[in-house]
Amino acid sequence: MDVSLKLNYFLIDLILPLTAGYYLRSTRFHNKYLDKMISVCFSTLFPFLAILTFWVLRPAMELFWLPLFGVILHIIPGLISFYYARKHYTSGTDIGSFVLAGMLSNLLTLGGISVFILYGERGFAYVQLVVLFQNLILFLFCFPLAQYFAQRDTDSDGQGIRWRSLFNRNQLTVVGMIIGAYLNWADYLRPDYLGNAVDWLIHITAWLTLIPVGHSIDFTQIRQYWRSTVDILVIKFILTPIAIFGLARIIFTDTIVFNTLMLLSFAPSAINAVIAVRLHQLNIHLVMASFVLTTAVYLLVVYPVIFFYLR
Numbered sequence: 001m002d003v004s005l006k007l008n009y010f011l012i013d014l015i016l017p018l019t020a021g022y023y024l025r026s027t028r029f030h031n032k033y034l035d036k037m038i039s040v041c042f043s044t045l046f047p048f049l050a051i052l053t054f055w056v057l058r059p060a061m062e063l064f065w066l067p068l069f070g071v072i073l074h075i076i077p078g079l080i081s082f083y084y085a086r087k088h089y090t091s092g093t094d095i096g097s098f099v100l101a102g103m104l105s106n107l108l109t110l111g112g113i114s115v116f117i118l119y120g121e122r123g124f125a126y127v128q129l130v131v132l133f134q135n136l137i138l139f140l141f142c143f144p145l146a147q148y149f150a151q152r153d154t155d156s157d158g159q160g161i162r163w164r165s166l167f168n169r170n171q172l173t174v175v176g177m178i179i180g181a182y183l184n185w186a187d188y189l190r191p192d193y194l195g196n197a198v199d200w201l202i203h204i205t206a207w208l209t210l211i212p213v214g215h216s217i218d219f220t221q222i223r224q225y226w227r228s229t230v231d232i233l234v235i236k237f238i239l240t241p242i243a244i245f246g247l248a249r250i251i252f253t254d255t256i257v258f259n260t261l262m263l264l265s266f267a268p269s270a271i272n273a274v275i276a277v278r279l280h281q282l283n284i285h286l287v288m289a290s291f292v293l294t295t296a297v298y299l300l301v302v303y304p305v306i307f308f309y310l311r
Helices: 003-026 031-055 061-088 092-103 107-130 134-154 169-185 192-215 219-225 227-251 255-265 271-279 284-310
Strands: none
Touching (some): 031 107, 092 271, 092 284, 227 284
């Protein structure tokens, strides 16, 4: 993929859908359609992409480390965020929102598209391995954590973990990985036209996931939290990448695998952080400020610098 085509991907698949989503805030476009976009991606398109990319993925022992690093990509910024939050906030709602904003990163959507632009479907397959346990982390740890901080201020008993929610259509991507790995192991050749379909599916998933993200941005409500989220910029774009660099350099020798992990270590705050905070009535404006600020810095500064360095 030449440089001009990669730049087109950056504009068409990252900037434009976010802009389009923000524009839709001024229209009567109903939220149920936005929810449907995300549902289609996680229940249909991402599983199909997993089949196609794992079908031709080159097996290597290094790849077994990627899901573990997906967990580490949550632990490192989570611990640093907790340290920062305890120094600057007193209420559970503020501490919980700050920790979740720092811990959860946009690994699959922005991270996946960013890696695909540079390394194609091979890189995207690596991203899918990294996020293998993402839903388990969200449901088993982040949701209970959000509930804990909400209870610190209200002393309510809460409703506990809804264990059945752990197993839903979001896990279909794992099924796709298994099917693709089996086709790879069984030595079935993937038809050329399916290889061409990967590019189109990446375009489609980018728009269907980023339009709802752009629609979630509300500058009037989050303006007061700009300064308080500057610390998250340091966590996301300096401290976490430094830590991941030190660990990944020891383990990985494959350049594309290593660069994929480094790209993901710079990923901005995730929309899942907003969802977790909203569900448990924490400080929604703080986490949204973090989401908007880190996403803007990533798209306008961080990723362009990485792009021209790695291309």
